Amino acid sequence: MTNQVDSSKRRFLTLATGAVGGVAVVGVATPFVASFFPSERAKAAGAPTEVDISKMELGQQITSEWRGKPVWVVRRTPEMLEGMKQIEGQLADPKSEISEQPDYCKNEGRSIKPDVWVALGVCTHLGCSPTYRKDVAPADLGPEWKGGFYCPCHGSKFDLAGRVYSGVPAPKNLVIPPHKYINDKLLLVGEDK
Secondary structure, eight states, X not given: OOOOOOHHHHHHHHHHHHHHHHHHHHHHHHHHHHTXXXXXXXXXXXXXXXXXXXTOOTTOEEEEEETTEXXXXXXXXXXXXXXXXXXXXXXXXXXXXXXXXXXXXXXXXXSSBTTXXXXXXXXXXXXXXXXXXXXXXXXTTOTTOOSEEEOXXXXXXXXXXXXXXXXXXXXXXXXXXXXXXXSSSEEEETOOO
């Protein structure tokens, strides 16, 4: 009786088992690795959004959406810009030192162009969406009101640059998202390079 081992059969079985095991590992790992990459829907939700400002009238606000949040664009009048200067003493952060905005919007109007202002329409208190109140000195907001945004949920007030008033629940100015002008008629919100 001989104890000879057929090494060619053993090698074939080892290779076949290894190949089947490798295919199984790739089959299990592919969905796991694919989950690290965002879906097309997620990519679209975070993509920059174009806003057409060509037909905006003075004093008008339009709302768009970026990353599931409202984006406000307001075409400010010269009177609105002047009114913003008159209330700086009533604001919590008039120079926008603790607020979130790109460096190119860190100015008194918090904008690239003085007449066009862009911001996220989300209150910095609890995430409500304030209302645009461009009327001057309305009965419910008082004679000092020069126009701006009012959150009826908790009473936070912001001026026409999104700067928060002192003594209201909101701790910071409204957030200015990254944005740039594609041309005189189109804004791109979500990208500034």
